[in-house]
Amino acid sequence: MTNHLGDIQNSKAIIIFGANPAVNHPVGFKHILKAKERNNAVLIVVDPRYTKTAAKADLYVRIRPGTDIPFMYGMLHLIFKYGWEDEEYIKNRVFRMDYIKKEAKKWTPEKVADVTGVPTDVLIQVTRAYASNKPGTLLWAMGLTQHSIGSSNTRMAPILQLALGNMGKFGGGCNILRGHDNVQGATDMCCLSHSLPGYYGLSEGSWKYFAHNWGVDFKWLQNRFATPKMMHTKGFTLSKWWQGVLQEEKIYQPTPIKALWVQGNGITSVAQTAKVQQALDKLDLLVVAEPFANEAAVITNKTDNVYILPTTTQFEDEGSVTATNRTAQWRSKVIDPLYESKTDEEIMFTFAKKFGFYDEFVRGMMMGVRNGKAVKVKDTFKWPEDATREIARIIKTIGLTGWTPERLKKHQENWHMFDEVTLKGIGPMKGEYYGLPWPCWTEYHSGSPVLYNIGIPVMEGGMGFRARFGTEYEGENLLAGPFATIKGAKVKGGYPELTKENIEKVLGIKIPAREKAIMGKNWKVDLSGLIAKYALQAGVAPYGNAKARAYVWTFPDKIPMHREPLHTPRYDLAKIYPTYPDKKDQYRVDTKFISIQKKDWAKDFPIILTTGRLVMYSGAGLIERNSKYLAALEPEMFADINPALAYKYGIRDGDMIWIHSPEGAKIKVKARFTYSVSPDRIFLPFHFAGIMEGKNMSKNYPEGLIPYAIGESGNTVANYGYDIVTQIPETKAGLVRIEKA
Amino acid sequence: MYEYARMKFYCDEDRCIDCHGCEVACSDANELPVGIHRRKVITLNEGIEGKEFSVSIACMHCTDAPCFQVCPVECFYIREDGIVLHDKDKCIGCGYCLYACPFGAPQFPRDGAFGIRGVMDKCTMCAGGPAPTFSIKERELYGQNRIAEGKVPMCAAICSTNALIVGDAAHVAAIKRARDAAKGKGAMTPYGWDQAYK
Numbered sequence: 001m002t003n004h005l006g007d008i009q010n011s012k013a014i015i016i017f018g019a020n021p022a023v024n025h026p027v028g029f030k031h032i033l034k035a036k037e038r039n040n041a042v043l044i045v046v047d048p049r050y051t052k053t054a055a056k057a058d059l060y061v062r063i064r065p066g067t068d069i070p071f072m073y074g075m076l077h078l079i080f081k082y083g084w085e086d087e088e089y090i091k092n093r094v095f096r097m098d099y100i101k102k103e104a105k106k107w108t109p110e111k112v113a114d115v116t117g118v119p120t121d122v123l124i125q126v127t128r129a130y131a132s133n134k135p136g137t138l139l140w141a142m143g144l145t146q147h148s149i150g151s152s153n154t155r156m157a158p159i160l161q162l163a164l165g166n167m168g169k170f171g172g173g174c175n176i177l178r179g180h181d182n183v184q185g186a187t188d189m190c191c192l193s194h195s196l197p198g199y200y201g202l203s204e205g206s207w208k209y210f211a212h213n214w215g216v217d218f219k220w221l222q223n224r225f226a227t228p229k230m231m232h233t234k235g236f237t238l239s240k241w242w243q244g245v246l247q248e249e250k251i252y253q254p255t256p257i258k259a260l261w262v263q264g265n266g267i268t269s270v271a272q273t274a275k276v277q278q279a280l281d282k283l284d285l286l287v288v289a290e291p292f293a294n295e296a297a298v299i300t301n302k303t304d305n306v307y308i309l310p311t312t313t314q315f316e317d318e319g320s321v322t323a324t325n326r327t328a329q330w331r332s333k334v335i336d337p338l339y340e341s342k343t344d345e346e347i348m349f350t351f352a353k354k355f356g357f358y359d360e361f362v363r364g365m366m367m368g369v370r371n372g373k374a375v376k377v378k379d380t381f382k383w384p385e386d387a388t389r390e391i392a393r394i395i396k397t398i399g400l401t402g403w404t405p406e407r408l409k410k411h412q413e414n415w416h417m418f419d420e421v422t423l424k425g426i427g428p429m430k431g432e433y434y435g436l437p438w439p440c441w442t443e444y445h446s447g448s449p450v451l452y453n454i455g456i457p458v459m460e461g462g463m464g465f466r467a468r469f470g471t472e473y474e475g476e477n478l479l480a481g482p483f484a485t486i487k488g489a490k491v492k493g494g495y496p497e498l499t500k501e502n503i504e505k506v507l508g509i510k511i512p513a514r515e516k517a518i519m520g521k522n523w524k525v526d527l528s529g530l531i532a533k534y535a536l537q538a539g540v541a542p543y544g545n546a547k548a549r550a551y552v553w554t555f556p557d558k559i560p561m562h563r564e565p566l567h568t569p570r571y572d573l574a575k576i577y578p579t580y581p582d583k584k585d586q587y588r589v590d591t592k593f594i595s596i597q598k599k600d601w602a603k604d605f606p607i608i609l610t611t612g613r614l615v616m617y618s619g620a621g622l623i624e625r626n627s628k629y630l631a632a633l634e635p636e637m638f639a640d641i642n643p644a645l646a647y648k649y650g651i652r653d654g655d656m657i658w659i660h661s662p663e664g665a666k667i668k669v670k671a672r673f674t675y676s677v678s679p680d681r682i683f684l685p686f687h688f689a690g691i692m693e694g695k696n697m698s699k700n701y702p703e704g705l706i707p708y709a710i711g712e713s714g715n716t717v718a719n720y721g722y723d724i725v726t727q728i729p730e731t732k733a734g735l736v737r738i739e740k741a
Numbered sequence: 742m743y744e745y746a747r748m749k750f751y752c753d754e755d756r757c758i759d760c761h762g763c764e765v766a767c768s769d770a771n772e773l774p775v776g777i778h779r780r781k782v783i784t785l786n787e788g789i790e791g792k793e794f795s796v797s798i799a800c801m802h803c804t805d806a807p808c809f810q811v812c813p814v815e816c817f818y819i820r821e822d823g824i825v826l827h828d829k830d831k832c833i834g835c836g837y838c839l840y841a842c843p844f845g846a847p848q849f850p851r852d853g854a855f856g857i858r859g860v861m862d863k864c865t866m867c868a869g870g871p872a873p874t875f876s877i878k879e880r881e882l883y884g885q886n887r888i889a890e891g892k893v894p895m896c897a898a899i900c901s902t903n904a905l906i907v908g909d910a911a912h913v914a915a916i917k918r919a920r921d922a923a924k925g926k927g928a929m930t931p932y933g934w935d936q937a938y939k
Contacts, residue, residue: 022759023760026760026762026902029901030901030902030903033756037924039925050790055758055759055795056755056758060790060791627765629765629769632776633761674787674788675788675790
């Protein structure tokens, strides 16, 4: 999220692609309603389904799932045609927008209408409304990301914003709504298989930086891997870990996955639940650590070596969490852990002790910085404060240096002293933004509420785009133009990211030799904090000021290109806009693209499937289905179906139906009539579990722990299909066939 | 000048997003049996483009309450602040009040006349009932008495978009007027977050 929820109140136009905040972010949605109320903002909702959010929209666009790129190119076609783009902004702050312009020229309203199903007059009306009301903000969530072209979708949306000059503006930006408590924090800590915490990657330099900060020997870390190469190899993802067990597609590690540890994850929340079940059955060992019985232990037929460890809830533990807008919030413990449940960290510490690396595991919390080096400064640690200090000490990439436990606690205690629209503190909190939104460069920095805003000084949260990819490409300058000077900066226009080597030249200063001696190689690993200090003194952000790249030479598609979903209802279009070639060794497993799409699935599976959430449940519904009042609101799994479609199959409202996926999986659910879906598609919520392909698995729950509501997992029939870069599953655009049960 | 507040609910259809937060908060706070809806969000024209809207409805605590008028055993009473309550010890569960009520507020527990929630159950605006304030009997028969604690009723306290507001009619009207006056005037929050949720 480049801006924050309160800032949406500054927007004059709000366009939402594949997000349903009225359902998934009800409290955050208030800011959107206030923007409408107080700012006369135009609310535009682009969604395959008429959602609760759409019910509050001024303009609603019923789009065919998986065609967001053509729709946005259609908007850009009109924007460039009528000169609605921000030329000066593009010239100074965007790299190779001309490539986008060229592609957009092809996407005439008629062509867009054919591909997306959106009438030309609606496209024109929406584009005009969005381009003529500035600042405009663009929101998205899983509806944009969970596609085989999800990564391209997430590039297309910022490009639209860049063309209009909406990035780095109050009331503008790309506001990506995170779906759960602390998901942003989990992402920032890279609880993922492809990077070290703070997006440091897996290179040797990164590992060495972390080894130094954890007070452990690099060789020792390396020896914990089977081979040194494994240390730098991405692991399996949540989307396709099951292939590591089943090996139906080729895997790239010496042995299959034999044991699975699930802690804090609803395993039925990604596609292919039937495959997940098969993989669980085949494991040697399954451990789930959750406050509620995780579905992983329920949907499996495994009868031995399944362990359920009770963990505490957020009320029984303390520490910082990160909100969707990059702000930290300190959370206090309300009660001691109930019964035999243990906190997450206690389980992890016990695990580390048992496996003999406890000392190395916790040493980082006892370290501090002396003369630019991380050294052990004490013999004990205090949870969670010292963990927070460790994070602040190490993570420079996204600027967590300022997140000391003392500051975060002060914000928690004084939260009434901040303004919701600007996040600005008043009284004792003056000069800081609520939750110190990252980047918070130093312990005296304010935090940055709106990313890439060159209109305010760096000390008040200003910055340009990060200069991450060098200073030039194919002879073209990648740094920001002369008119993109950050307010109050001593350096005019663009400049490269700061290193020990270039800092004096870039900032035009002289640094004493004793300081240079303790300075880190570059701003990302400078434990001394001197680079940040001198950067802030010069009014510049340590990470440089570059152009945003509309053209990315390292991606499979240099500019976002439309590619039909793997299972497309428009086989004719798959010929024109084919998907990618199959990909070898994608997160240690082969992934199919074109070999799926080359078949015309729509012949046998003519109905589009899209999935989403309901207001009373979140994720796999582990927690909420255990609440009788929430479960009573939607006690049964269902499929939303248009009466006109149902009629074709002799289905009446409330009838049980079978839904079949191209992979051969099926679920039995109740049909629910609604006009929110058009007759070519159905909608499934994905919160249910406990019934697998018609079979009730509830005997697998520990005694007395069957939730009030169980049901088929919608993801059992979510199709095969994964993003080319991230491997996120394509749950939002699939095909199914239905029949009356 | 008036001596007492006149308590009223107001639900803004432009803000209500059918999240059911008020319903669940009410049921949970007052430990209602599942199926008793002191408050319910009603959505009309669900899924129909441009026509769908939602509103949260409970007992509206009418000034001239029809339930009060028709009750054969006169179990209803109206407090000085306008909150309409009833005495479950007097109520016979006949359902006349349901005939009279324009909002479908009266609820009838399935566990019979002598179950934990008694005969007829309805929104108390979180003001308890005729049993002694904060007594176990009041808690079990009528639910929380947040008004006596100086707190806002649970439903409005939890409302995610502040569509639902409750309080002295003059205050409710003032909030609504302020919202109407703010329309089209741009973002504004001169105070801290305790004011922001207005």
